[in-house]
Amino acid sequence: MRIDGTTKVCGVIGNPIAHTMSPQIHNFLAEKIGIHMAYLPFLVEKEGLSDAIKGAYALDVLGLNVTIPFKSDVLPLLCGVDDLAAQIGAVNTLVRKDEGFYGYNTDMPGLYRAMCSDGISLEGEKVLILGAGGAARAVAMMLAQKGVSEIRMLNRTLEKAQAIASEIEGATGKKIVIPMELGAYRELPEDEKFIAIQATNVGMHPNEGVAILSEKDFYDHVRVGYDLVYNPLETRFMQLVRESGGKAYHGLKMLLYQGIIAFELWTGTQVPEEIANETYAVVLDLMQKKEKQ
Ligand code: NAP
Numbered sequence: 001m002r003i004d005g006t007t008k009v010c011g012v013i014g015n016p017i018a019h020t021m022s023p024q025i026h027n028f029l030a031e032k033i034g035i036h037m038a039y040l041p042f043l044v045e046k047e048g049l050s051d052a053i054k055g056a057y058a059l060d061v062l063g064l065n066v067t068i069p070f071k072s073d074v075l076p077l078l079c080g081v082d083d084l085a086a087q088i089g090a091v092n093t094l095v096r097k098d099e100g101f102y103g104y105n106t107d108m109p110g111l112y113r114a115m116c117s118d119g120i121s122l123e124g125e126k127v128l129i130l131g132a133g134g135a136a137r138a139v140a141m142m143l144a145q146k147g148v149s150e151i152r153m154l155n156r157t158l159e160k161a162q163a164i165a166s167e168i169e170g171a172t173g174k175k176i177v178i179p180m181e182l183g184a185y186r187e188l189p190e191d192e193k194f195i196a197i198q199a200t201n202v203g204m205h206p207n208e209g210v211a212i213l214s215e216k217d218f219y220d221h222v223r224v225g226y227d228l229v230y231n232p233l234e235t236r237f238m239q240l241v242r243e244s245g246g247k248a249y250h251g252l253k254m255l256l257y258q259g260i261i262a263f264e265l266w267t268g269t270q271v272p273e274e275i276a277n278e279t280y281a282v283v284l285d286l287m288q289k290k291e292k293q
């Protein structure tokens with residue numbers, strides 16, 4: 001990478017940040033597409049968030065990604081947010097404008113592009129979402145917009161799934177989300193198969209080897225299982241989906257595409273699919289090496 005007086009700077013803010021794979025994704029993309037930019041990780045303390053945003057703007061930073069725990073806290077520090085980010089109530093990408101940083105949420109378009117790339121179509125499908133946290137809520141919004149016919153949201157805390165169901169009904173005018181307790185999967189119509197999206201942190205490193213549901217009866221309802229977790233690359237949820245004859249995917253492509261969409265917003269370029277695939281191979285290799293350490 002050539003760094004000189006004209007290099008544009010982008011980065012990611014979060015806490016912790018050492019585990020991030022975003023620098024590898026963006027610096028590889030910049031190199032491949034020929035954009036003169038460098039992407040860095042920035043560890044930010046909670047009380048320093050406002051200074052960090054002001055400082056980055058003053059330093060002519062072109063764009064930032066925002067990760068845990070700042071995706072909602074950063075909202076009041078921005079000059080505006082796009083409609084999707086406002087609906088989701090969280091941003092993960094800041095783009096420099098004349099008035100300040102403007103916020104986007106590329107996580108959900110990222111999941112959608114990842115699913116398209118894996119050949120999963122959503123229109124008219126029945127989907128199960130496991131979880132009712134921030135990611136599950138955003139996934140439900142995305143699915144409602146992409147024309148799925150029904151979403152069953154299963155969560156340990158039923159009230160959270162109920163709140164999301166009402167919110168989505170308010171936003172779309174459709175009663176598309178059916179809230180359920182985890183064990184209520186037993187009430188699913190017997191022969192019906194679903195796309196299941198695993199949106200809890202159960203099974204995530206370092207608590208590997210467990211799944212949010214472990215009963216085979218549940219997995220018999222799963223045709224495609226999509227885990228948002230990508231560390232580890234093979235979760236217990238994915239194993240259980242495969243053992244019951246379903247296809248299983250991890251969340252690494254979602255991570256890749258949320259990054260690609262952010263990169264496109266900052267640079268005004270369109271990342272060709274061959275370069276997206278090459279970048280995916282690099283990130284997958286990195287993850288596999290990390291897992292062996
Ligand atoms: P969150 O808001 O904290 O929500 C956590 C969810 O997990 C809640 O539904 C919670 O249930 C459930 N849960 C946690 N521990 C549980 C347990 N022991 N038993 C049953 N349910 C449990 O988290 P989030 O931000 O939505 O993130 C969820 C997952 O999505 C994380 O693994 C994250 O890494 C992943 N994610 C991946 C990407 C990507 O690019 N691939 C992007 C965003 C998020 P209760 O409501 O009952 O507490």
